[in-house]
Structure formats: structure tokens, C-alpha cells
Amino acid sequence: MRIVLFGAPGVGKGTQAVKLRDQLEVPHLSTGDMLRAARAEGTPLGVEAGKFMDQGKLVGDALVLKIVEDRLAQPDCQEGFILDGFPRTEIQAKTLDRWLEQHGVPLNCVIKIAVDRDIILERLSQRGRTDDEAAVVAERLEQYERLTKPLIHYYAERGVMYEVDGVGTPNEVFQRLLSVCQ
Ligand code: AMP
Numbered sequence: 001m002r003i004v005l006f007g008a009p010g011v012g013k014g015t016q017a018v019k020l021r022d023q024l025e026v027p028h029l030s031t032g033d034m035l036r037a038a039r040a041e042g043t044p045l046g047v048e049a050g051k052f053m054d055q056g057k058l059v060g061d062a063l064v065l066k067i068v069e070d071r072l073a074q075p076d077c078q079e080g081f082i083l084d085g086f087p088r089t090e091i092q093a094k095t096l097d098r099w100l101e102q103h104g105v106p107l108n109c110v111i112k113i114a115v116d117r118d119i120i121l122e123r124l125s126q127r128g129r130t131d132d133e134a135a136v137v138a139e140r141l142e143q144y145e146r147l148t149k150p151l152i153h154y155y156a157e158r159g160v161m162y163e164v165d166g167v168g169t170p171n172e173v174f175q176r177l178l179s180v181c182q
Contacts, residue, residue: 007113017084026080056139113166
């Protein structure tokens with residue numbers, strides 16, 4: 001299974017991706033986690049990415065695509081994967097399509113987890129990550145609206161776009177996801 005979990009910051013993509021990973025036994029690829037790890041290691045890529053992350057801005061496509069392509073080349077990704085937080089721009093989506101085409105495999109579904117903005121703001125204010133500070137959150141939501149949300153049309157045209165209600169307990173949301181994926 002090749003799944004993209006889609007949605008604004010704070011809708012629960014990471015929580016659900018871990019549950020799906022355990023259920024489907026395919027790796028969970030979170031570009032946010034990869035970038036934070038690169039940053040913690042102090043690699044040049046991580047340091048560069050950190051400047052954008054601190055401001056709530058998307059990291060440049062070239063940099064993100066480099067880490068994603070390296071990760072997708074690993075043997076554990078050949079049977080499938082759950083992408084969390086990628087793609088976030090049209091260039092990223094097109095690059096993923098090229099990868100899928102080259103490997104002769106389909107994208108099974110793109111699932112948007114839908115949560116109202118006031119609930120997102122409440123959730124993010126409780127999470128306590130350094131990029132969860134109010135001004136940075138506002139910028140992250142703005143970047144989502146402007147650069148990432150248009151991908152809904154991109155995937156709807158391909159017939160792989162689904163939406164689930166992200167309000168409820170993690171298990172309730174997970175059951176909704178499973179009913180879409182299977
Ligand atoms: P996340 O953990 O998915 O919320 O990502 C945290 C931050 O990492 C984002 O606010 C961006 O700065 C950066 N980031 C993660 N994934 C991407 C991506 N696919 N494209 C660009 N920037 C990203």
C-alpha cells in the first residue's frame with residue numbers, strides 16, 4: 001500500500017500514520033521527522049532546513065526532495081509506505097508521480113484528515129513543539145492554504161483523493177481511515 005496522509009498542521013497525521021504503519025507493516029515516512037533529525041545531527045541540510053522550519057515556512061523543494069528520494073531508495077520502501085507531510089507542493093507531487101511511474105506502482109490513496117481551524121489551533125497550542133508558537137502556527141497554516149491545499153484538486157483529478165473526519169478519539173479516526181484504505 002502506498003498512502004499519502006494529507007491535511008493542515010495539527011490534524012493528527014503523525015498519530016494516524018503510526019497506527020497505519022503498525023496495521024499495514026509498511027514504513028512511515030514523515031518529512032518533518034526527517035528534517036528534525038537532520039537538524040539535530042547538525043548536517044548542512046538540517047541546518048539550512050531549520051531556518052525555514054523556525055519561521056513556519058516550507059523548506060525548499062530541492063532540499064526536501066533530496067531526503068525523500070534517498071529514503072524511498074531504501075529496500076523497506078519497495079513494498080509500500082505511508083507518507084506524512086509530503087508532498088506539500090505541486091513540484092513535490094509531480095516528483096512523487098515520476099517516482100511511482102518509474103517503479104511501475106500506483107498511489108493507492110491520498111487521505112485528507114479534516115479538522116476545523118479552531119480545533120487545530122487549540123491542539124497545536126497544547127503540543128509544545130518549538131514551531132507551535134502562535135505566530136509560527138499562523139504562518140504554517142497560511143503556507144498550507146496557499147501551497148499545499150491546491151494539491152487536493154491535483155489528486156482528485158487522479159481519483160485517489162479521500163477525506164475523513166479528524167475529530168474524535170485517535171481510534172475513532174483510525175477506523176475511518178481503515179475503511180477508506182481497504
Ligand atoms: P511537520 O512535522 O510535517 O509539521 O513539518 C514541520 C516543518 O518541516 C514544516 O513546517 C516545514 O518547515 C518542514 N517540512 C516538513 N515537510 C515538508 C515538505 N514536504 N516540504 C517542505 N517543508 C516541509
